[in-house]
Amino acid sequence: MQEQPKSYSNQRKYIGKVQGVIFDLAGTLIDFGAMAPVEALQATFADHNIDLPEPLLRQLNTSDYQQQLKQLLDEGMVSEAWSNQYGRLPSHEDLENLQQQFIPHQIQSILNHADLVPGAIELAKQLLKQGIKLGINTDYSRSLVADLLPELHNKGVTTTSAVCANEVSRGRPYPHMSLKSAIELDVEHIHACVKVDDTESGIEEGLNAGMWTVAVAVSGNKIGKSLEDWQALDNTQQDTLRSAVTIQLYRTGAHYVIDTIKDLPACLTDIEQRLKRGEKP
Amino acid sequence: MQEQPKSYSNQRKYIGKVQGVIFDLAGTLIDFGAMAPVEALQATFADHNIDLPEPLLRQLNTSDYQQQLKQLLDEGMVSEAWSNQYGRLPSHEDLENLQQQFIPHQIQSILNHADLVPGAIELAKQLLKQGIKLGINTDYSRSLVADLLPELHNKGVTTTSAVCANEVSRGRPYPHMSLKSAIELDVEHIHACVKVDDTESGIEEGLNAGMWTVAVAVSGNKIGKSLEDWQALDNTQQDTLRSAVTIQLYRTGAHYVIDTIKDLPACLTDIEQRLKRGEKP
Amino acid sequence: MQEQPKSYSNQRKYIGKVQGVIFDLAGTLIDFGAMAPVEALQATFADHNIDLPEPLLRQLNTSDYQQQLKQLLDEGMVSEAWSNQYGRLPSHEDLENLQQQFIPHQIQSILNHADLVPGAIELAKQLLKQGIKLGINTDYSRSLVADLLPELHNKGVTTTSAVCANEVSRGRPYPHMSLKSAIELDVEHIHACVKVDDTESGIEEGLNAGMWTVAVAVSGNKIGKSLEDWQALDNTQQDTLRSAVTIQLYRTGAHYVIDTIKDLPACLTDIEQRLKRGEKP
Amino acid sequence: MQEQPKSYSNQRKYIGKVQGVIFDLAGTLIDFGAMAPVEALQATFADHNIDLPEPLLRQLNTSDYQQQLKQLLDEGMVSEAWSNQYGRLPSHEDLENLQQQFIPHQIQSILNHADLVPGAIELAKQLLKQGIKLGINTDYSRSLVADLLPELHNKGVTTTSAVCANEVSRGRPYPHMSLKSAIELDVEHIHACVKVDDTESGIEEGLNAGMWTVAVAVSGNKIGKSLEDWQALDNTQQDTLRSAVTIQLYRTGAHYVIDTIKDLPACLTDIEQRLKRGEKP
Amino acid sequence: MQEQPKSYSNQRKYIGKVQGVIFDLAGTLIDFGAMAPVEALQATFADHNIDLPEPLLRQLNTSDYQQQLKQLLDEGMVSEAWSNQYGRLPSHEDLENLQQQFIPHQIQSILNHADLVPGAIELAKQLLKQGIKLGINTDYSRSLVADLLPELHNKGVTTTSAVCANEVSRGRPYPHMSLKSAIELDVEHIHACVKVDDTESGIEEGLNAGMWTVAVAVSGNKIGKSLEDWQALDNTQQDTLRSAVTIQLYRTGAHYVIDTIKDLPACLTDIEQRLKRGEKP
């Protein structure tokens, strides 16, 4: 009997090391609590003497600020306040003006909240030592990121790749940004990449790109508390918030849910063991 | 007992349809036998009265023509022929000249061998009908592809994405070209992509990108016979060649090995069933 | 391309801690060698001057004493002895009388053999410390168990749930008792339960309930030796018996086979690691 | 070399038929759109001249009516309306009165919406023919169900088991109700059970019990439209709603998401194939 | 970053056709009910005016006739009969004499029961047509098989390999006979082999060799009824026996349990589908 040509399949698996980690910015790598987007929206409306309550802003289901402003104007409570203020409902022109007025506030609030999440510098050092490259991707536009990156670099966090949503045809949860990061990080295999994010759409982006994903619960937008506010809570309050958000993030399909990026090294170790055992993300 | 936040993981899987297929050009979608690269090299040396035997050219382990020309000049047989012709060993300047002389031959030979592999038009139609987008990626440079694409389009093969090796920082087997294709094909999930190729490095490129892969054995470079030459073989000769190459391609890790892209639809059906069963590429 | 609603499945897995362990009584938690059922049957027949050899009793393929008495009367050797004794074959009335006479013997023999298997108290303490609840289920009727439980409690083994075969519509190997235990132990997920038993039907009961299962070989009915008799054996004799029974119990599908419940903690550790790796029982 | 006792494990798997299906009531088996709970709450407050908008009621995150009434009184909009009506904020006594007043409205609204979801009768017939038993479990109390069951029976839907949340120590998403159903349906193996539900907590209940789960998207509470209202939508409107809810239900971990129970038979066929292939839920 | 040498594993799988089937003889391929071994033992003792009841013989836990004779003489009932007959317990010399006297009875009873199990001829034809080779292995010694094989051949059942327990250093459940068969059947891969047997030790032999295994329940030793006796049973009696034995054989780990080899083709089809899906036996 002669060897049959189609008698054998070979399943090739990546069993090597993690080669790249891609961090979301606000709520993940910097800006504990993802305060900047909220602050920028509040400041924009404050110029019109309108107070936006934070819960309203945390529930916005888009990260595109133009859409956010439109959604807010459509909100009953906001349009009523606008009417009270100006004696008429907000017009399309009002929306366009707001979109212009928003930008300087955003620049300012990002600068106000550019602090690295605690542990980021040590983490960056350790990744560097392990030969793991560091990328970021974000809903912020390129110009905002361009200002931030040198500052991160000065603090010891050097990135090999930075991708902005406006540079790809589709944002989260589409995989486009993460795939672009993988190219720029120059990884051998997509399974060598880990996406870290605090939002559901960011985790889905990583999963759609075929990567390992790690969600951060405590520093992120879903809890939405600044470091000081978080630390001011007692243990029970922290546990209640952490549990609820952790469950939500696991439901997205995240491979791991941790408190903040400080806990990332243990995940990377576990990922490398899973890769070695032949597991795929 | 209260629900523990970390008691449940959720493994999210893509169970949808194939959304994009990425074809290599020579030996896969066009140019049965991958004759153009061989012909161009032969023509370049023929200008110097040097005959290059085809087996020598099929064994070159790079698809970068500049490297190929260098390797050939380093080859004992070739350098000897050069010496006989010119009375001296080939110099670095000779290599640079050859690289210039090669380009018009390449353009010409690609045009000579731009015929679609049999069945390509029907396949393109069917993919279109199923809503599957078609991409190509190739070691050819952009200018060569720019000439080819309208011709393919006229024949009924319209591509949504075309990526050339010189447009990414690393060529095959790195995943960069396939990842770029996935972005341009605008797929939801990397597991919705299928890479089709006739070479080992092309299959590895697809695997490294986390995609399904289909290798074509008969029309490709590894058998290296034009359609006419292939059809002139008897069954036993065809079987011997097909078996040997099929085994080699399976060893690369290809999920499927088929004769030519005519057999692709059955693979796509099987891939969608595997996705539905929760399998990952 | 819009996100397809049915493109993603999510496989939810319990990856938390063990929350409840359900022990069989005789041969598992108490009564090393499962002597009580044998002794009660022997005593019942001894009242009729009939000697029942232990091997005959160990082979009974039911744990329902009414069935057991009927099977014994149907046994050639026993019916012959009965005839010798009473000059006639046993009648249906004889069976009914025996069933009445059996009960006080059973009560007595259970009390005679209520000793905990060595290590049970330390194990109970450790489970308590880990927050794992302890249940029992048994073929004994409720009244017998009602007498036993306070005694176990006094010795330091407190149970959250106790289920008797006569309280569900079907006994072992049906899963009914274990499912009732899971409700009473108030576990979050059925995969957080472990059933421990010395008999094949008890292991199958746990498997049918979707639980992890641990079989005990040495203290159980299948070896059927009291602690003293077991300890009196030399190593080779112990090994021969242990091997044979271990193989039989593995064949039932038990996830683990151990000597006695003293060895349970290592199994629980391993189960929690398997749960964490995403394994299901 | 002698056979080692611990050299072999045996993994026992249920590869048989589906034996029991457990349906939630409102929004799954009866009451297309899960209208009754909403109607009862609205009617209760209407007696106090307070109008409750439906979206507010669909978002309540508990199915315990006592909790629901409390949550509503705590809601800013409702407490304000109450103040306007009665000149004071609602007191604890008011809540208790409302809980009393709610019950007759609930009885009435359940009767108003007792219609079976289209296809239920044919489905019940088919399950009967296949020897699959039918159970229900529900957040309704026993008395309400006691009235409903004979009516279902008269229409041709006979249930072997009916379990109410108030009959177990913990309701959804705890597995208690489903485990009790499994006992009453007298199944051989927990993997022979299928839980069908329209809510996230109902799907989780089934998963926590180790069962297969099927979510219904269109007839359920998450879309929350009566049959007439649903049919009055155009295709695009239906698609938008169906897609959003289907994605949410898949995220819960449901093995299948279908429109209504009419589509259940195909799931059962697939489940039996997966069982036969050795898959566990 | 350079490609890391140990970053990729390749899992090679046999995905081809079944190439060889290895049949046990008595109770599987020939001799419905495995009557010959029983008949030979009975005849041997009948020469000594001792009647051996069939159930006693079916329970012997070895297939080595020398061991069987020894076990029988050790049996209380038999040694008593021997004493009655000869006025003394059986001696070692008696055992040796019995072992001599057994052989002609065995030869005769094998000839008496050499009939193929119904469907064997059609099955052999079909295997031949599919290019699947046929082997046998057996506890019978070579000389007995030597007589049988030409007879089988004449009936249309031609074997490529025949292995006897006395030709390997260890019999069942050791894998030695099956491994020898695989060599003689000249298969490419051990996963291309299927072992068919009616006994537990025969199934374990196949599993230990890494092969697919199919157990036959109805024609085998565990039911132990001749074709006529089996056909004389009513449906309920057949179902009871078949169920009990089927469960026992599944417990051994057999991949399939069928009634007789007539049902083998469906298993082979299923095995080839499982191989194609990448499953290992």
Added chain:
Amino acid sequence: MQEQPKSYSNQRKYIGKVQGVIFDLAGTLIDFGAMAPVEALQATFADHNIDLPEPLLRQLNTSDYQQQLKQLLDEGMVSEAWSNQYGRLPSHEDLENLQQQFIPHQIQSILNHADLVPGAIELAKQLLKQGIKLGINTDYSRSLVADLLPELHNKGVTTTSAVCANEVSRGRPYPHMSLKSAIELDVEHIHACVKVDDTESGIEEGLNAGMWTVAVAVSGNKIGKSLEDWQALDNTQQDTLRSAVTIQLYRTGAHYVIDTIKDLPACLTDIEQRLKRGEKP
């Protein structure tokens, strides 16, 4: 509902210890660099004043020396040298003479290169201590091995089984030799065997036998350097060679690729852990 006979499958898995390791000889256990076969061929042709360059010999795709001699005579360079030497092309008679002349050279070169690979003695001791038996299989004929084995034994490497290609109907990559070894090593289960080899066909032989496989990269034929030559290389040169060969060997499907057998113990530990986790080779 009665228990259905076909409701349960039992998947039996070997979870025990490694029981046997089968080593290839040249390039694996002895003869670092697999020098003997090359030297014997060179010596044979040197007698005819023909110099064979080593690379030519390393590329021969058969390990059968008769085929090797034939291939060499068919090689352009060699037949040309022969013509130069003898004034005519090599005849069939020349081939037959060469085959005779080869044998004493082979005997001599094997003796010249019988040195154990460093670490072999310690490894043999450790295997002995763990109760793991040691086998060899080889393309050398029995007579050559017969001379070698006592020498290995004297050095402390005692083998339980030695199988030569000429003793089975088909050599590598057919599984025949490894299956024969498994019988002679008397293992309980084929999954308890590990095949160690330096060639692709040897690894495939082990895989085809259903065994675990370990490839050695550095001491083997694919690098083809004697211990001295290897140690004379600098780190970069070693890395380049090791990387290329490691990748090639992984592609064959080897479960592990190590430098030399010195690294085997870590593989055996890992294999036993994988067996315990229920993995199959």
